[in-house]
């Protein structure tokens with residue numbers, strides 16, 4: 427079964443809009459877990475405009491479900507994750523001013539850098555994943571870096587799904603197969619939602635984990651967090667029927 431990791435950055439974005447502690451990010455992490463999330467994802471950016479480094483320290487001891495920290499492996503990010511020691515770190519090549527992650531790694535150009543970073547994370551006992559597009563060569567070369575998994579960047583799927591689901595999912599089916607062939611686990615994320623998730627999880631196999639933030643938290647405004655987490659879990663379960 428594909429695990430659902432809930433990205434709680436958006437909760438922090440709302441909190442930061444007012445400067446106080448409402449909504450409480452730590453409570454949201456604990457509640458997501460209580461409501462059935464099989465993982466919590468955070469993406470601390472250098473300017474801490476959503477999740478702050480302190481949030482990451484606060485969340486780790488309070489949750490037992492899988493903790494995934496995403497980010498660009500700057501020195502300060504690496505220091506943070508090696509101290510906190512989450513279950514998984516997802517390396518993302520996002521520029522400090524990027525609105526959101528908008529591209530995967532070039533695993534050929536950045537092979538040496540990624541290899542060194544991944545080696546140091548593994549020495550700290552942390553599973554690694556690298557954010558990547560569907561280019562088969564780059565996926566195969568991801569294995570050379572020593573990473574455990576790749577996370578497929580699904581925004582192109584979400585955009586194309588509206589027009590032609592079959593065509594939209596095909597590059598991801600092939601990408602997951604290629605990753606599997608070279609021994610990598612497969613995660614996926616970005617713009618997955620209640621409309622497009624089941625179709626993705628039905629055809630992209632193996633699929634270890636999806637991390638979902640923006641749509642899930644937005645749905646929760648209407649339907650409630652507990653309900654919405656159950657709805658996303660149901661989509662993943664139904665994809666495997």
Ligand code: PXP
Pocket residue numbers: 433435469496516518526527557577614615616617618637638639640641
């Ligand atoms: N994966 C990565 C690497 C991301 O940066 C994000 C967004 O922070 C997500 C997954 C989740 O994307 P979304 O918020 O669109 O569900």
